[in-house]
Amino acid sequence: MVRRASILMVVVGLVVAALIAGPLGGSALQGDASPEGSPEGSPAASPAASPAASPVALMGDVExxxxxxxxxxACHSTDGRQMVGPTWLGIYGHEVELEDGSVVVVDExxxxESILDPNAKVVKGFPAGAMPPxxxxxxDADVANLVAFIRSLSEDES
Ligand code: HEC
Incomplete structure (x- = not known):
């Protein structure tokens, strides 16, 4: 009799524990799925992509x-049109000819440099001094983000 009673207690205890744990576990799952849970926050891509980064250009956020x-x-296009300045479409990873006749590869x-000090290397066919420094x-983070965006406009951005 005693043994049976204690088994019963254990079973009751388990059931009670399951009842307590059940709703808690359930509500946690519901919290994840609920519409007001984390609609904007969850695509961890953009907020997480800009920590206190050190290699400036590598950590930029495209968006x-x-x-x-x-x-x-106003001066640059992303679709290949040349405007006041050269288009950004497909420039990353490709050569660009400069006003002094030299050729450089567009890297980070x-x-x-072209963003911070546009006159350091002036693209051939475009006016020096037209782009404000x-x-x-x-x-630094702004520049890294801009570089990431310009980079994203080239297919071979490796
Ligand atoms: C008032 C017009 C103007 C504005 C605004 C402007 N740029 Fe420029 N940009 C130019 C011109 C003109 C050139 C080409 C001459 C040169 O290299 O300085 C150029 C060149 C560049 C280049 C080199 C492109 C290549 O093909 O090698 C980059 C990169 C660039 N700009 C980025 C930017 C960024 C980023 C901004 C905004 C923060 C910006 N520019 C705003 C006019 C402008």
Missing amino acids: AGKALAAQCL DYLV YGAILT
Whole structure:
């Protein structure tokens, strides 16, 4: 009799424990799935992509760069049209001829320099001094994001 009673207690205990744990586990799952749970926060791509990064150009966020680029698109296109400045379409990883006749490959360093100090290397066929220097306006993170965006406009962005 005693033994049976204690088995019963254990069973009751398990059932009670399951009842307590059940709703908690259930509500946690529901919280994940509920519409107001984390609709914006969950695509971890953009917020997580800009921590206190050190290799500036490598850590840029494409979407943030796209937003920043609004101020550049008066002079630059992303679709191949040459405007006041050269298009950004497909420039990353490709050679560009400069006003002094030299040829450089568009990499991250070149893009950073071209944004901060546009007259350091002037693209052939485009006016020197037309692009304002952004060194005093943009943060390192801004520049990294812009570079990431320009990079994303080339297929072979490796
Ligand atoms: C008022 C017009 C103007 C604005 C605004 C402007 N640029 Fe430019 N940009 C130019 C011109 C003109 C050139 C080509 C001459 C040169 O290299 O300086 C150029 C060149 C560049 C280049 C080199 C492109 C290549 O094909 O080698 C990059 C990169 C660039 N700009 C980025 C930017 C970014 C990023 C912004 C916004 C933060 C911006 N520019 C805003 C006019 C502009």
